[in-house]
Amino acid sequence: MAAVDDPKGFYRLLEVPAGASQDEIKKSYRKLARMYHPDANPGNPEAEEHFKLVNEAYAVLGDPEKREQYNRFGTVGNGGGGYGPFSGQDPFGDIFGDLFDTFMGGGSRARANAPRQGSDLEVSLNVSLREAAAGVTKKVNVTRRERCEKCGGTGAELGTNVESCRDCGGRGQVEQAARTPFGQFVTVVPCARCGGTGRVIKSPCTECRGEGQKRVKRELEVRVPPGVDTGVRLRVNGGGEAGINGGPPGDLYVHLEVEPDPLFIRDGNDLHTQSVVSFPQAVLGCQVEVSTLDGLEKKDLPAGTRPGDTFRLKGKGMPRLRGGGRGDLIVHVDVDVPKNLSEKAKRLVEDLASEMGTPVQPAGFLDRLKTWLS
Ligand SMILES: [Zn+2]
Ligand SMILES: [Zn+2]
Incomplete structure (x- = not known):
């Protein structure tokens, strides 16, 4: 490969050597795009500017043909119709899919109004050696989210209704066109009006402020069977946080520690x-x-x-x-x-x-x- 003088600094922007493979370029771009993405840097115009430059560099170097052109002539002609993602090969392809997964949380595109199991909770519990030998029932304190009893978990004040969101038709998601220097990307984002729930509450429940759940402190009884040792974990089915959108509650895990005994x-x-x-x-x-x-x-x-x-x-x-x-x-x-x-x-x-x-x-x-x- 001929020496590349990188006149527009594309290689420097993508933090790769001129001889980097397409894979290395792609990997580095992913990393940088995550780092400088506006969603990850709210209110930081410098990051946004850098994000644009990195995109510009990748639009060229991510496409072997354009990269070759850039290496030879130091510029990419507009004959191919610009860097638009719909002109020939789309160097962004799956990458934007990855990015939006990341920013939309945990890589899951599960709809915000789908039933989900509540989170598991963990507490630790100390028992004496004699309690561990005989078995014991003990109380543990947990603070967990429970379904609001006043509104039955709907979040709407008694006597009022929960309405389906008009903006998203109750789906909780809307399609949004995002403009980038290389054209439009259509992405599915949570509906702004209903926060992705698909529901609108006109008169929120005064007890839970419309959340349908409340944090409450509970004292739960845990039955510790005879013979437990430090490190044993007991599971209390359904003892965790309340489920979301009618999903089942999470579990409570009790980590046992058996205290040292003066005699044994x-x-x-x-x-x-x-x-x-x-x-x-x-x-x-x-x-x-x-x-x-x-x-x-x-x-x-x-x-x-x-x-x-x-x-x-x-x-x-x-x-x-x-x-x-x-x-x-x-x-x-x-x-x-x-x-x-x-x-x-x-x-x-x-x-x-x-x-x-x-x-x-x-x-x-x-x-x-x-x-x-x-
Ligand atoms: Zn909506
Ligand atoms: Zn309520």
């Missing part, structure tokens, strides 16, 4: 807890009382239990959310080593030590370290 640590359906015994109890064996979700439980520890030993109480863990049954409670034994012994207790322990052949001599830290390292 959860691991899936199992629980862990600690039981502290004294040194003599550990040596001689004993009966301990273990706290479980169901109350205290007695358990015999064998003589010679060591710190860190564990035992398992079957079926004393969390209930399974699906499939019934319960996990286990795993009890970790810790042995309490007393810091302050009475003189008598001290002598007894010293006697015990020599009886066991491990005499104790008070030693400095370094001495102890040496012994330990050797």
Whole structure:
């Protein structure tokens, strides 16, 4: 391809190199057209001016034939009848379709008066571990749009009627010709008179100001089943926002968080807890009382239990959310080593030590370290 000196700055406007492919040009144009479109820049004449220039550049570079002409002669003759979209190849084609989808919201051309499901709502709910184990019914507060009871959702004051919009014949949409430097584009836009609803309310309901819906605070009861864990999401069917134009309501999603418990640590359906015994109890064996979700439980520890030993109480863990049954409670034994012994207790322990052949001599830290390292 011959060197292009870009006399009208078309390549610069479209922010592409002279050797760009048609695809690259199209991609860059889409991006720029979105960025500078007047709908996206209300009250910004500079953006509008730039939008026109970008369009002008694309009308040439977007058409391989005109681009070739521009590259060679630095201008595009009017012999082909200008850049009008109806003269030969239409470089805008699908692009304007995309743009208007974007500006008309979410890429959906669903009519504004079609029934639509209300939005879903989300709330979070904290439950204690014990509530999660037993299941609980809790209240959550939501603020949501509900159908106005006074007007039954029509938006019209009692005793008055909702009329079909004359401008759009009740369709909610009108066809509008948009003038651009390259000719007219006919687009379908929401009717300005009725706001796309197709209906006109002469006397709006005083309760909802004609919207047919009202924001209300509600306290809803949520049944939390046994066995839930943090991250579980409950769905309350129809608990979300009211539907639009007679559509069904959205759902309410409740995100659960199970609070930490002072006694139990959860691991899936199992629980862990600690039981502290004294040194003599550990040596001689004993009966301990273990706290479980169901109350205290007695358990015999064998003589010679060591710190860190564990035992398992079957079926004393969390209930399974699906499939019934319960996990286990795993009890970790810790042995309490007393810091302050009475003189008598001290002598007894010293006697015990020599009886066991491990005499104790008070030693400095370094001495102890040496012994330990050797
Ligand atoms: Zn209308
Ligand atoms: Zn109302």
